[in-house]
Amino acid sequence: MTDAWWSQPCPSPDVAAAQSAHARQGVLTKPPGSLGMLEDIAVWYAARQGSERPRVERVWISVFAADHGVAAEGVSAFPQAVTGEMVRNFIGGGAAISVLARAVGAALDVVHLGTVNDPGAIAGVHRAVIAPSTANFCDDAAMTSAQVAAAMQVGAERVALALDADADLFIGGEMGIANTTAATALACALLEESPDALAGAGTGLDDAGIAHKRAVVRRALSRHADAIDTLERLRRLGGFEIAALAGAYIAAAQARIPVLVDGFIATVAALVAVRLNAGVRDWLLFAHRSHERGHARVLAALDARPLLDLGMRLGEASGAAMAVPLLRMACALHRDMATFEQAGVSQA
């Protein structure tokens, strides 16, 4: 599989642009370093856009919805019908990400990868149904090889649209009842961690529910202990939307589009992407630290320092959307502040 598209190299950031941006930060009218992470973001973005003065204007958000066979194990606080119902809500404007995409002026691309409660064709929703659901990975592999490749391909195709739209930033979101269970199983396998360390409340399990979820993940890990390759682990334990996110992150990095990673599930997909193609890491920013238990561990595995910590645990790309103004304001400060010389201000 080394000749697969997702193994193709990602471009390197532009070191000269980063150096130039770093020098500019040193002469703007503020004590050097006093804007903290905002300075780092501006320099990071300069290297990705190959420009001393980067911009984050056009933001593209793709939200991938898909159902999970493991929902049959009773691992979610919500009924499985919600996945299909939320597809309609995303495009109808009433979901959190619908509101936030409007607030930040982002394009919102809703992608339906397959739900048990199929809402059918909906104007504005991209229908790319792979199957009504993955298989229950307690019994079987979640996906066939063809399905995982198809899901990754859908992710890449959405990035191609983002590229056509001249997006300065790609954000991926997800919706799928039981998908924190899939993400937890996948993270446990990739990080060789126990379900006790990573399994959390998801959309709102109580302690008994979390204990059950841990047991389910433990069974799945035992069932698939022979899978040691990243792609095979994704196929056995992942989901259509997780594979689509991983494919999208790889394609975005290959296309020089910076990525803002959302919460727990998206970060597990990012871990898959980086394991499949190490060069992807250079193109990832991390939006927030989710309240979901396993997120901190997965962030640490990616050496990621997220921008926000607001106790959010919704998914849908909602945490990433919240961080968009921070990126824009970091670049605006970098671009529009006066230098000491321009403003006639004395230096230290």
Place this chain on the structure above:
Amino acid sequence: MTDAWWSQPCPSPDVAAAQSAHARQGVLTKPPGSLGMLEDIAVWYAARQGSERPRVERVWISVFAADHGVAAEGVSAFPQAVTGEMVRNFIGGGAAISVLARAVGAALDVVHLGTVNDPGAIAGVHRAVIAPSTANFCDDAAMTSAQVAAAMQVGAERVALALDADADLFIGGEMGIANTTAATALACALLEESPDALAGAGTGLDDAGIAHKRAVVRRALSRHADAIDTLERLRRLGGFEIAALAGAYIAAAQARIPVLVDGFIATVAALVAVRLNAGVRDWLLFAHRSHERGHARVLAALDARPLLDLGMRLGEASGAAMAVPLLRMACALHRDMATFEQAGVSQA
């Protein structure tokens, strides 16, 4: 002094509006609690605006600039001339807060309370000069009683303008070479902490500089150990901009305008305001955790959980401006998301 304007009561938040907003959060299409602090903000704002669905549209930022006599002790990395120079930069559009106020569409009110390097009358700058500088509080009280009252009054007058402009949010910022030294001395006095615990690098002191700053604060605390009243501590150890901020916070709370508190110096001013008038606390939100050493301790004294932690340490209201989009998006989610019933989505 109990009949002073700043002792007059602050209105109570509207409990019924908060309950109504809290109930609404429970039926929006998301797992209850999954928006974390964003839900808390919406409910908090509902109680302050007396409306189930609050809005944060019009934002007013007043930045108060003033010089400090203690600068003579060599406690800043920057020359004192910078305070006056930055007044021109604020209104000229090149300072960080100038860029950020434009980015969030806020009114930016620049208030000149007195600088050693006086820039003179500048179009757009409100000139309210009290003196070129406070006195060096190592030798004397920083301010006379008339000066501290005048500075607090200027803060209140700026809030009156914000009220005339129908502001949904008041933000105060500050600029003044050596003002982390004044804020540290004041915080040490109010919290009975040692300068070792609270004194930090300010705009960029090295270890020797911080040690010197601690010694200066220690001398000041020893000189003014007999001052035990909050107003008297403010007079002896504060500064014009710190007094103006404290006055502004009190006036905003009295006028039902929510306040978003900036970094270390602003938070010390907020502590003064709350000590002078406990009802002010109900009207304060806290924008960010500054990199400045003493900030965490002062936040803890106010039981404050700030929204952002980006390593910023600039002042000028810059951290507060960064948090404005978070408040707006929290209210937009609360106002514009669909309920389960409206969207036809199943509940847990």
